[in-house]
Amino acid sequence: MATVLEPITVPRRKHKGEPRSDERREPTYFVICWNDPVNLMPYVTHVFMKIFGWDRQKAEKHMLEVHEKGKSALVRESAEKAEFYVHQLQNYKLHATMEPAE
Amino acid sequence: MKLAKHTGNRWHYQLTTQEAEHLRLIVGCFPVGPRHAAKISNTDTDPKTLEREKLLNESLAEHRKELQRKAAALVAPNRFKAQKTNQVYQVTSEDRETLLQILNDIRIESWRILGEPEELEIDPHKIPPDQLRYHQLMYVSGYFEQQLLENAEG
Numbered sequence: 001m002a003t004v005l006e007p008i009t010v011p012r013r014k015h016k017g018e019p020r021s022d023e024r025r026e027p028t029y030f031v032i033c034w035n036d037p038v039n040l041m042p043y044v045t046h047v048f049m050k051i052f053g054w055d056r057q058k059a060e061k062h063m064l065e066v067h068e069k070g071k072s073a074l075v076r077e078s079a080e081k082a083e084f085y086v087h088q089l090q091n092y093k094l095h096a097t098m099e100p101a102e
Numbered sequence: 103m104k105l106a107k108h109t110g111n112r113w114h115y116q117l118t119t120q121e122a123e124h125l126r127l128i129v130g131c132f133p134v135g136p137r138h139a140a141k142i143s144n145t146d147t148d149p150k151t152l153e154r155e156k157l158l159n160e161s162l163a164e165h166r167k168e169l170q171r172k173a174a175a176l177v178a179p180n181r182f183k184a185q186k187t188n189q190v191y192q193v194t195s196e197d198r199e200t201l202l203q204i205l206n207d208i209r210i211e212s213w214r215i216l217g218e219p220e221e222l223e224i225d226p227h228k229i230p231p232d233q234l235r236y237h238q239l240m241y242v243s244g245y246f247e248q249q250l251l252e253n254a255e256g
Contacts (some may be wrong), residue, residue, distance in 0.1 A: 030113075037221070040247055040251075042248065042252075043202070043247055049199060079150075083158075087161055090158065091162065091165050093207055098142060098146070
C-alpha cells in the first residue's frame with residue numbers, strides 16, 4: 001500500500017528590502033529642522049535636548065547640521081508622533097516641518 | 103547676568119540693577135507683533151496635512167496666550183531680591199523654560215518686523231526710526247537667552 005504524503009507548505013522567503021506589513025500600512029515622516037539666522041545656537045541645542053531627551057553631544061551634532069547644511073532630519077516617526085514633535089519645536093519658535101519619508 | 107546657584111529645581115541668577123530693569127521691561131513687551139502663520143510641511147500635499155496645519159496654528163496661538171498669562175508673574179517684584187549692589191533673580195526650572203520661550207518669541211517676532219534680515223549685524227543708523235525699538239528688542243532678548251543658558255546643563 002502506497003503511503004500518501006501530506007503536502008508540505010514552504011514558507012515564502014522574504015526578499016531583502018521588502019517592507020514589513022506594518023511599514024506598508026503606516027506612512028512615516030521625517031521631522032526636519034530648518035536653518036534661520038536668528039535662533040541662537042545654544043538655544044537650538046537646548047531645545048533638542050529638552051524635546052528629544054538627547055545628550056548634549058547628539059543635540060549639538062544636529063544643531064551644527066542645521067547651521068552648516070541648512071537642515072537636519074531629527075527623527076523618523078509615524079504621522080501622529082511627527083506632528084507632536086513639530087508642535088513642540090514650533091512652540092519654541094524653531095522652523096520645523098514634517099516631510100513624507102517615502 | 104550670571105548663574106549664581108542651581109540646586110534641584112531652583113535657579114538663582116545675579117543681575118545688575120540695570121539688567122534687572124531691562125529684563126522686566128523686555129518681558130513686559132511680550133507679545134511683540136502678531137504671530138505669523140506656521141507651515142507644517144513644505145512638500146506634503148495630502149489633504150490631511152492642511153487639517154494638521156490648521157490644528158498646529160490653533161495650538162500655537164493657544165500656547166502664546168498661555169505664555170502671555172505667565173509673563174507678568176515671571177518678572178514680579180517678589181522674584182528679585184536686592185543683594186548689595188546687585189539683584190538676585192529666582193526661578194524654577196519650569197519658569198526658566200517659559201522665560202526662554204518668551205524671550206525667543208520676542209527675538210523672532212522682532213526679527214520678522216525688521217524684514218527677516220539674513221545679516222543681523224545691522225547698522226542702527228540704517229534702521230527706520232519706527233523699527234529701531236525692534237532692533238533693540240531682538241538684541242536684548244538674545245542677550246538674556248544666552249545668559250540663561252550659559253553654564254547650565256539642561
